[in-house]
Amino acid sequence: MTTALDHYNVRMLRVLDHIDAHLEGDLDLETVSGVAAFSKFHFHRQFKATFGLSLHRYVQLARLRRASKQLADAQGESVTDIALDAGYETPDAFARAFRQRFRQSPSSFRKSPEWEPWLQAFGPLNSARSKLMPTHFTPDQVTLRDTGPIRVAMFEHQGDPATLDVTIQRFIAWRKAAGLTPKTSPIFNIWYTERRPANPADYRMDLCVGIRPDQPIDPTDTAVREGEIPGGRVAVLSVSGDTHNLEPAALYLYRDWLPTSGEEMRDFPIYCQRFFLDEPAGGTAAELFLPLK
Structure with missing residues (x-):
């Protein structure tokens, strides 16, 4: 039973690794479920049951986290380029989503990040991986x-x-x-x-x-x-x-x-x-x- 569970967890962690490494790519249900070799008809329920948040929300938060870290680098990409890299069709759509999550506009965050709302926004993302951390050693x-x-x-x-x-x-x-x-x-x-x-x-x-x-x-x-x-x-x-x-x-x-x-x-x-x-x-x-x- 432990071996089967470990194997299952490895497949689910493989999904998180793939998402984090391909945030600029296509991360729809069919693509992501294929990484773990699970049926796409059940995977959205498996993902939420395992990590406590939906696949869509995990991807959205992961992209916003990368975007926020890019913004915190004052010498980095423009807000427009960061918005497009995060999967938003326009900078305005990115700004609305960013302000909703962090209570700051992207430009304001770049000048002076407020980290407390940032922490609150990424609580679910930070706890997702910890659910499958290895706990057994020899x-x-x-x-x-x-x-x-x-x-x-x-x-x-x-x-x-x-x-x-x-x-x-x-x-x-x-x-x-x-x-x-x-x-x-x-x-x-x-x-x-x-x-x-x-x-x-x-x-x-x-x-x-x-x-x-x-x-x-x-x-x-x-x-x-x-x-x-x-x-x-x-x-x-x-x-x-x-x-x-x-x-x-x-x-x-x-x-x-x-x-x-x-x-x-x-x-x-x-x-x-x-x-x-x-x-x-x-x-x-x-x-x-x-x-x-």
């Missing part, structure tokens, strides 16, 4: 490794995890302005609390990007600080395909792997490195690091 997936210290620029998020996407967008904007790209500079997350603490205000994590030893950090920039991920022994667990929610992998390391490993943790939080795969359909990948003595 000891042979964990490896031991020795790492060296890594100098990083650290961007802190402290407060309700529901607002994390806002911090992420600010971090990305800062990283781009600093000329740091994921292909040349490693991206890390450091977690100081569980994903859903009893008091959401207690949630804390750092978004980090690796920097050269000679690369300066502006001491007057209050948004970022210089730091270091210390070297040492670590237990490493890899996750690929979808990495929106890494809590199941972290819980496996803490709750299942560590007690039977004979290892002890050292005094540094669990952290991960994120990878952005060359092929968009491949999604993302991450390695979780549990620091050991």
Whole structure:
């Protein structure tokens, strides 16, 4: 039964990967159901039952999310080009849909994004993938490794995890302005609390990007600080395909792997490195690091 369910979930995740990689293409029911090799006569019900929103709404939200991120890049495409790429026949139709979702016009969002309505609009989209995240891991997936210290620029998020996407967008904007790209500079997350603490205000994590030893950090920039991920022994667990929610992998390391490993943790939080795969359909990948003595 588990194998059959896993196979089913893989087919459904394949659909999300295809949608996210082909937002400019034809994503009608027949095309998308064919990606998963499911009957088009039932697929719309399967999709909604699995992900909690209709195929049409998922595609619409995914296109609007890409469009909003393109708008946030002030040096990017024109509003007209972004509207057409998002599947709208006219810029006016795009503007109406954008304003309805985000309570801002596209031009206003480009000048000064308001991230709170943005977060609310994409709640269903962000939760869709997490419904099929892998939750089962085995000891042979964990490896031991020795790492060296890594100098990083650290961007802190402290407060309700529901607002994390806002911090992420600010971090990305800062990283781009600093000329740091994921292909040349490693991206890390450091977690100081569980994903859903009893008091959401207690949630804390750092978004980090690796920097050269000679690369300066502006001491007057209050948004970022210089730091270091210390070297040492670590237990490493890899996750690929979808990495929106890494809590199941972290819980496996803490709750299942560590007690039977004979290892002890050292005094540094669990952290991960994120990878952005060359092929968009491949999604993302991450390695979780549990620091050991």
